[in-house]
Amino acid sequence: MAGPISKVCVIGAGTMGAGIAAQVANAGVPVLLLDIVPKEGSNRNAIAEGAVAKMLKTDPAPFMSKGAAKLVETGNIDDDLAKVAECDWIVEAVIERLDIKQALYAKLETLKKPGAAVSSNTSTIPLEKLVEGRSDAFAQDFLITHFFNPPRYMRLLELVTGPKTDAAVAGKVADFIDRSLGKSVVRAKDSPGFIANRIGTYWLQVAVNAAMDLGLTVEQADAIGGKPMGVPKTGVFGLIDLVGIDLMPLLQKSLGATLKPDDPFHATVRPIPLVDKMIADGFTGRKGKGGFYRINREAGKRKEAIDLATGDYRPSVSAQPPRDKLPALIARKDKTGEFAWGLLGAVLPYAANLVGEAADDIVAIDEAMKLGYNWKFGPFELIDQIGAANLAKRLADEGKPVPAILTTAGERSFYRIEGGKRQFLGSDGDYHDVVRPEGVLLLEDIKRTSKPLLKNGSAAVWDIGDGVACFEFTSKMNALDGETLKLIGKAVELVSTKMKALVVYNEGGNFSAGANLGLAIFAVNIAAWGEIEKLVAGGQFAYKALKYAPFPVVSAPAGLALGGGCEILLHSDAIQAHAESYIGLVECGVGLVPGWGGCGEMIDRWTKAGVLPKGPMPAVAKVFETVSTATVSKSAAEAKELMFLRKGDGITMNRDRLLADAKAKALSLVDGYAAPTPPEFKLPGVGGRTALSLAAHGFHKQGLATDYDLVVSDALAEVLTGGDADLVDVVSEQQLLELERKAFLARVRDPRTQARVETMLETGKPLRN
Known part of the structure; x- marks a missing residue:
């Protein structure tokens, strides 16, 4: 069998073919995208190039980041088909006509390298028909890989092999589709429509x-x-x-x-x-x-x-x-x-x-x-x-x-x-174990054979083996509340004395939608301001306890990780994110500011990343831009660009492999682990706050910010710039937390914030007041 798949060719730049090529590029693998030469115009690669350009504008986006598009090389079948010799897997996604497909295979058979897999994305033509007239050697390398549209977001891949298909070739393709493209491979038979x-x-x-x-x-x-x-x-x-x-x-x-x-x-x-x-x-x-x-x-x-x-x-x-x-x-x-x-x-x-x-x-x-x-x-x-x-x-x-x-x-x-x-x-009348693919670790399987180490109404802690504990949110939408925060404290104590590392992970549709706004608005309605203050302070204390725990903490988000759900990521030693993670500090959208340490953590990330000009203002300006607009990453790759993930954080393409990858990352940090040193911030002070306010007012004049957006952004600016601090002052992490807490509590008392929160709870959409 040939070596691993390091380059892919997709032939056919229609919706499916282009989408498959984009997902290969999302995996960081170079891909050659070919289509026919257009009947009109001088650009012979216009169809493939046009497909890439269209995908860069499509929403939801086929590319996980703009940078992924650079891995797509475009061409045409007449001039560039010989380049398939460079590829380890050739995906045919042309029109559903048997004669066209068979004519293409005849050419591929003479051009591809031995052992390179060829697959069709067909959903209607039997495999035995597709390989008619081809040699046994070609048939050994041939299979059907039926993606579902859109290829980035749909997890199913139906894989069909023929009687002559080499099991090793099929296995190589299946493994690449699983680990690199993030699909769940289901083996189907060569029957009409598959499954x-x-x-x-x-x-x-x-x-x-x-x-x-x-x-x-x-x-x-x-x-x-x-x-x-x-x-x-x-x-x-x-x-x-x-x-x-x-x-x-x-x-x-x-x-x-x-x-x-x-x-x-x-x-x-x-x-x-x-x-x-x-x-x-x-x-x-x-x-x-x-x-x-x-x-x-x-x-x-x-x-x-x-x-x-x-x-x-x-x-x-x-x-x-x-x-x-x-x-x-x-x-x-x-x-x-x-x-x-x-x-x-x-x-x-x-x-x-x-x-x-x-x-x-x-x-x-x-x-x-x-x-x-x-x-x-x-x-x-x-x-x-x-x-x-x-x-x-x-x-x-x-x-x-x-x-x-x-x-x-x-x-x-x-x-x-x-x-x-x-x-x-089984059809034989006997029961058989449901076998997970190698390297897959699921919490649902662990739960069948064990009891939680700790548990309350909002969270649980599980032993996932090798001295690693898993902290799981269990509330609706995995929203965070006082019970969650209490269990974080108990988990830190437990892992400190009995285990090696902690992974924050769950198998819900979303990692966490953030703090429980329903409880917050209930407290507002009964004027329980002390309870709200206690919740903010409790979140700050719990998250810093995680950050400075004497063991590594790895968070493993998938789906939404918003507000407080994002902040727990920011306080982790490392993140292993599913590729489809949508991360953001969205508090300003409901009239609040991050209250659980997110402001300081984001400034610290941008400051230490070494990608901005030196000085106190560039990092603060970046964080202000992201947080004031409630920006949410549209992928884990984009989360790296926004600094919600750091350069060394990992991305897992297959959701089922996320826990195993996060556990491995946590164990890799155990030897010689030392908790981080608390940061000290050089912030731009009152002058910087004025600059941020001017920028916000510019958006207001363009109609891009409402009157109350200005109030909220001013509160955020005060936190990010260090409050009344002077440019020469050093602001401690604790002082920044106090500024966050003060700003949060002031905003939550404002009826305009309360209206935003209630609207979000009722409609799921932001109120633009």
């Missing part, structure tokens, strides 16, 4: 048909088929709007052409004049004029929904999801129950019949749907909620075929915990 799109397209079609047959509104269908079934809040119709209504007929056509005549999918495909008209009129979903839902800007940005019977738009009326558990939901004798059973009674048996055909086991099918369609539960986890025997009985009572795997299960569940390990039921 996720096969089930997902069927599911969406069944849902649309059932909603129309039962006369439900789109809101009712999304309420029933959404939250109760663990489907994202978009529901069915919202998801179709997101992916594009015009994509549905294309998926139906491609699957319909390749599935066996007796496949239940064929029965779901029927003329829907409403959908045809919507596509013809440009109502293709979010990318078009609207879809099943739309925002009517002429009516004051009113959300509207389409009437499935008339095709007319009307004001959207929210529908409450039923609270029934699944067995009760599908047993209801009303339209809600009929729709729920119409959906689950079709989709779950369909998925069950794909064991052996689309995937080797139920785990692959469940993972594909959770990662590819963001289902909270996979099909077999949903069956466990209903009961395999109950599902089989109802299908039999209705004269419908019962999938073999349901008969194999009988009264048993598809998943169980045995000896602290999660096991799944």
